[in-house]
Amino acid sequence: MPRQKELPELPIDDSPADAEALRVIGVPRRRVDARAKVTGQTRFADDISLPRMAYCKLLRSPHPHARIQKIDASRALAQPGVYLVLTGRDLPISYGILPVSQDEQALCSDRVRYVGDPVAAVVAREELTALEALDLIDVQYELLTTISDPHQALVTPEPRIHDSGEEGNIHKRVALEFGNVEEGFAEADEVFEDTFFYQGSTHLAIEQHAALAVKDPEGKLTIWSSTQVPHYLHRALAKVLEMPPAHIRVIATPNGGGFGGKSDPFSHEMVVAKAALLLDRPVKICLSREEVFYCHRGRHPVLMKFKTGVKRDGSITALQLQTLMDGGAYGSYGVASTFYTGALQTTTYRIPRYRFQGCRTFTNKPPCGPKRGHATVQPRFGQEIQLDKIAERLGIDPAELRLRIVESSNVLTANFLTLGTVGLADCIRRVVKVSGWTGKFRKLPEGYGAGLACSAYLTGAALPIYWNNLPHSGVQLKLDRGGGVTVFCGASEIGQGSDDVLAAIVAEVLGIDTFDIRVYSGDTDLGPVDLGSYSSRVTLMAGNAALQAAERAKAMLAEAVSNRLAVDQHRLEFADKYVFDRVAPEQRVTFQEAICLAEAQFGTIGAVGSYTPPKSPAAYKGSGVGPSPTYSYTAAVVEVAVDPATGWITVPKVWIAHDIGRALNPPLVRGQIEGGVYMGLGEALMEEQEFRRLPKKLSHALVHKFPSMLEYKSPTSLEMPEVVTELVEDPDPRGPFGAKEVGQGPLLPVMPAVANAVYDAVGVRIDEVPITPEKILKALAEKKAGHDPRFGPSHFPPIHWPEALRVPPPWDGGDGHAVNDPRHPGKASSEKEKAPAS
């Protein structure tokens, strides 16, 4: 088997402090915004009201696919209290989160593409007036054939949902090959082929999307919005409104949950901005829960085929993965999502040769996009179940199998991802120990089972969504004579605790309390750019920027204090709101005095810091998706109880170990992990973004099956099992104080661990989610009839794949370039041609 190329060890001397000396970092602590949250004083977007504020409502398409022939808003406009009706003509410029998919229009002008696509907007004095006026807008549609799923999309090139896709209703196809996969399969003792289906699900953040726009007294635009990506919204607004970005202020209000669902620029944001400018009065919109289901951008339904060659000892000789994605009606993050279905397979286990083929189709459904774990969740589900099958066939314990093939720290993978610290083996050992795995697996009584699965996730995408060579995150500090420190950063607080991360890092460096710090975040006027709360990037990227800014401020203070105390700077310690001589601690000044000394010496004290991820060695087209400064790792054991008579499945307990690098604030880290487990259990057992056809005698339209929280089932406090959380802390020098991500990774192993546990419990494979009692019963019936004891897809449709870009892996002498890039024969793809990341 080819050997992995070892990367040089990174220097770790830069580590700002050792664990013993840390006073804030790693200490369980009330988060800086906790008091606001428990007193109900956190101001979410819909909590803001302004004098003269008008209300906006959107008219949405009742048809999944139709041409708009005529819109007549005269009856609506005649209503008392209606100020304005907007249609596509008022907002003609298209936008989209990715530069390659500028396929959305705030209000559709000629075509609607899913039930719920916005067609017109009413702005009125009262919300009720706006709502009633929607019924008075007359729209004539010419119905078009509905494309309802990827299989239909593949065989129905016309009518095209978008002309911008590759061909017909295929949005994007990718094919990449790293090493000779066929050779790998020939070398294998066994080759496994399995097909899996991962159903789509939605974020279901409890806060509905809301936005409030106002033309400020100077005539510029300010918009408050529940967005995870104020910077990208800023750019989209500038484009759509044809305004200089300098005249637009985006304030991302704290999000009442995001999970990826507030990461696109949305119609309603464009509409209220336009309306506020036209009317010169504040305009607010808050989407109904039904509309939030239509905004979606959630988990792509993905059909997957895994072909894996293994040696008898469990080592993998080659992997081939094919994915077919239901993208919904717009591009959204879809190009990146397509690459993500194939990007991270190599980050957990040693895979010497890898071929990936992915295809995203357009369908007449709400657009899919990034949900927690983005599109790495679906293939992780397939890979971890297949490993369970491999382990069984080879007669190796699934935990032992994984320990044999687990990837090492600081290596370059077959697809040129640079791994940081890899704590997966520790995670597996910890979770095996605390769960009592060896006493449970294949040993529990019939109907009870235990399953194990692992995963990896990015700690921030190494490439921005639009090509630029600028920092990904910036932090500005202001140090006040009164001893206070103010942190300005564009990062958006979506509940994950990003404000607390910033405050904690600054407090640690300057030796003060987080309570002495005020954080202004998510405001494009006040803070330097941070790209947004997506791809688990904020702790590492904004955190490193904060660290740099704080170190720079500290250096100024240290110089001034050194002069005053006549003590060498290197002997100065910043702690407990004092700056003192480490050798003679009574030689000290207060932190406030230190600021004054520095201000007297240097003038006003401020500092900036920024962070740019390291350049990835991958240079092939599509290599922009996958690289990250470092990856987090997780292992989980799930116990299930299955009633063979009813198929009813419950989860009594979950054990999970996460390689966090370092926990900056342990209760917050635990909360992210348990929240990930919770959301994973929802996807594993019940959550479905499902569609159905209305009866023929009605419109026969393809509609969301249940756009309500009552019918879209999610786990309540009654279903949530006990979770035992273990933190594996091996600081990664790439992260601030060694920290890696935790917001997304811990969700990934949960679904496959549930599936593997079901097999352990009743001996049937459920190769798709959600794993419902009905599917378990069907599989049990198959088993009883002597057939293949499984439920899941059996077929992957033929897809005309493009010729794979062939990138020799590092151990075959590859340098990260494709050897057969047709557009650039014999030379590297330029940076710009790396696909956008997210």
Add this chain to the structure above:
Amino acid sequence: MPKTAQIRLTLNGEEMDVSFAPYKTLLEVLREDLGLVGTKHGCELGECGACAVLLDGKPVLSCLVLALECEGRSVTSVEGLAEDGKLHPLQEAFADLGAAQCGYCTPAILVTAKALLDQAASPNRDQIREALSGNLCRCTGYQQIFEAVEEAVVRITKQRESPT
């Protein structure tokens, strides 16, 4: 139908007259007419539990209660939990133990938990699960919420034993 209705109610311990459009729900009156935006909404159909307040001490979904029904009754929202400038032990425990992540479902969970503690001084984990089963939280996985309620019980008991 008159354009505005007027009722007298006790809001967070304070008796007051309130006028509002008669079709409005208690949720709308709290948020829009009284400016008490601590109470949230996630569906306005009685599905998510984010709008819970206490009506005569019992949790109700304020999106399903007409404000007109509240004549002469007592309403407690998250704004009424702190007393004499001090946070309620539930609020303290939620803040300390990471029970509020995004904080959107938190106000409703706090008042619902308060109603539980008012009638069962020392509820067990199952009673807490049951009491909060109508309040969806998408962030926490509930565990830190359960622990915070239990911690609040400990703190309340301590307070009673040694009042300061």
